[in-house]
Amino acid sequence: MNESKIIHFLQHDKQDKAFRRLYKYYPKVEKHILINSGSKEEALDIFQDALVILYQKVQNMSADSPIKIDGFLINTCKLLWSNELRKKKVRTGDDSGLGRLEFKDEIEEQMEKEEKFKIIEDVLQKLGEKCKKILEMFYFKSFSMENIAKKIGYKTVKSAKVQKYKCMESARQMALEMSHLSASQAGSNTEMS
Amino acid sequence: MRAELEQVEQIEKYLLNQMSAEEKVEFESHMNTNEQLKQKVNAQQAVVGAIRRMGVKTAAASAYGAWKLRRWLMRASVSILIAGALFGSWYAWTMVNSEEDCRDCTKIYESRINSDAVEDHAALPDNCCQSYEDYRSTREVQSDIQPDEFHPFGFELILDTCVDESPDSEVVEEQSGNHVSNSNNVVINNEGDDIGVTSEFENAVFGADSVSVNDITESEKKDNQQAKTYQPDDQLLKSIQDKNDLKNGRIDEQPGFPGGESALQEYLWKNMNYPLGAQYRKVEGTVYVSFTISKTGDIMNTIVVKSVDRELDKEAKRVVSEMPKWEPGKRDGKPIDLRYTIPVQFILGVPDTL
Numbered sequence A: 001m002n003e004s005k006i007i008h009f010l011q012h013d014k015q016d017k018a019f020r021r022l023y024k025y026y027p028k029v030e031k032h033i034l035i036n037s038g039s040k041e042e043a044l045d046i047f048q049d050a051l052v053i054l055y056q057k058v059q060n061m062s063a064d065s066p067i068k069i070d071g072f073l074i075n076t077c078k079l080l081w082s083n084e085l086r087k088k089k090v091r092t093g094d095d096s097g098l099g100r101l102e103f104k105d106e107i108e109e110q111m112e113k114e115e116k117f118k119i120i121e122d123v124l125q126k127l128g129e130k131c132k133k134i135l136e137m138f139y140f141k142s143f144s145m146e147n148i149a150k151k152i153g154y155k156t157v158k159s160a161k162v163q164k165y166k167c168m169e170s171a172r173q174m175a176l177e178m179s180h181l182s183a184s185q186a187g188s189n190t191e192m193s
Numbered sequence B: 001m002r003a004e005l006e007q008v009e010q011i012e013k014y015l016l017n018q019m020s021a022e023e024k025v026e027f028e029s030h031m032n033t034n035e036q037l038k039q040k041v042n043a044q045q046a047v048v049g050a051i052r053r054m055g056v057k058t059a060a061a062s063a064y065g066a067w068k069l070r071r072w073l074m075r076a077s078v079s080i081l082i083a084g085a086l087f088g089s090w091y092a093w094t095m096v097n098s099e100e101d102c103r104d105c106t107k108i109y110e111s112r113i114n115s116d117a118v119e120d121h122a123a124l125p126d127n128c129c130q131s132y133e134d135y136r137s138t139r140e141v142q143s144d145i146q147p148d149e150f151h152p153f154g155f156e157l158i159l160d161t162c163v164d165e166s167p168d169s170e171v172v173e174e175q176s177g178n179h180v181s182n183s184n185n186v187v188i189n190n191e192g193d194d195i196g197v198t199s200e201f202e203n204a205v206f207g208a209d210s211v212s213v214n215d216i217t218e219s220e221k222k223d224n225q226q227a228k229t230y231q232p233d234d235q236l237l238k239s240i241q242d243k244n245d246l247k248n249g250r251i252d253e254q255p256g257f258p259g260g261e262s263a264l265q266e267y268l269w270k271n272m273n274y275p276l277g278a279q280y281r282k283v284e285g286t287v288y289v290s291f292t293i294s295k296t297g298d299i300m301n302t303i304v305v306k307s308v309d310r311e312l313d314k315e316a317k318r319v320v321s322e323m324p325k326w327e328p329g330k331r332d333g334k335p336i337d338l339r340y341t342i343p344v345q346f347i348l349g350v351p352d353t354l
Helices: A002-011 A015-035 A040-059 A069-088 A096-100 A104-124 A129-140 A145-152 A157-192 B003-015 B021-033 B035-097 B106-114 B132-143 B169-175 B192-201 B217-221 B224-228 B234-246 B261-271 B276-281 B310-321
Strands: B179-181 B186-188 B211-213 B285-293 B299-306 B329-331 B334-336 B338-346
Touching: A002 A015, A002 A040, A002 A069, A015 A040, A015 A069, A015 B035, A040 A069, A040 A104, A040 B035, A069 A104, A104 A157, A104 B035, A129 A145, A129 A157, A129 B035, A145 A157, A157 B003, A157 B035, B003 B021, B003 B035, B021 B035, B106 B132, B276 B310, B285 B310, B299 B310, B310 B338
Parallel strands: none
Antiparallel strands: B179 B186, B186 B211, B211 B338, B285 B299, B285 B338, B329 B334
């Protein structure tokens, strides 16, 4: 009952409500990460990343999906943390328990999709604050251009629109460069090997 | 608008599905032939995805604050509830234990017992300190006590501590050894030799000035002075005699304070404090405290049956309820519950020798 409610919230732009409810699983995750040589800050980061992954997963999830919200979320945290540990080279080969993790394939599939966005997110950090704000209001909060113009302080809707396109253009340019860079890197890597 | 920006707008339209069917077909065919355009569309789509993801991430982070605040509020309200419940039960406890808030129904009970006709019984007030059943059972226990069977270290507690000062003390002494017992008020005066035992405490601040078992209704009718000079009338003695005849149990062994009655004196004397407020207000008097000596010797159900002053009552009740275990009274070799009343005396103007 609660689960279908959370899915409904996530699918209908009420992620705030859903997330607030989902935080009840956070203490469990925090405990897991603290036990496995992590800190509280890291635990919170991992949990929030997992929330985002869950959100993205739920967006195109059918009603009869076998995925259980709590299991998916907690296992995502475990996988994310084991990846983190591997990156930090703190622990190797002790992931035997993770092999049997429920929804492991779905989680990893979703995590792969996330990777692409993660890279571009880093790019977006280089954008100006105003650009980020406009783009977020338009694409995430789905504000109307009139509303955005008022909030940012543009006299006309048109100038707000032009600003938005400019921002998008520079963001797109950065994303393109990024993908060229990573493509050429990948190319050079394959050449080397 | 620059051509580049127009293209951005077009891609946006395409990504947001705002194109008409024809426009869309045209755009897609254009995209299939133009690799550069395709890359731009992909990049723009990725940017939109990243922006949305960023928004979700912000929402996830801010939900943490909301969740934490909510949890804190929940915990705070739970603690407040617990504190409230604790306070409530403490308050209820003090109410239950406060003699001022319950009524002494002894007289009603007595008249009920004396009148045999059941239909005559008046309704009982619901705030009696002692239930009717309790009263009756205690009463039976009292009438079990046979004055002549008194153990020397039994219950002869004492002793008028101000023998020298009180003009009536001689009367009391005269009455010593004269055991007066009635159904609800068994007053046992001391045997003469007990005075000797306690004389070393003569100037003790606190002491009991007579020994009585159970309720002091009789004393209540008279003031302190009268109690000391109390002379049983014939009719009362007769009724006591009748009641004694009726009783079907005896006490073979009186309960006793460990170390005997002088030890009890010492205990009271050492452990009582004259409440400062009462000292200031110059309140003196004798508080009668009634309690049950259980089979195990524990002191239970301590209540003040004759009060003098709130503070004095409280102190008398405290010291009595904190008494060490007594030796329980016995009937046929088996320990039984017995109810007793002892007077606790507060006298001001204590000599410095104390």
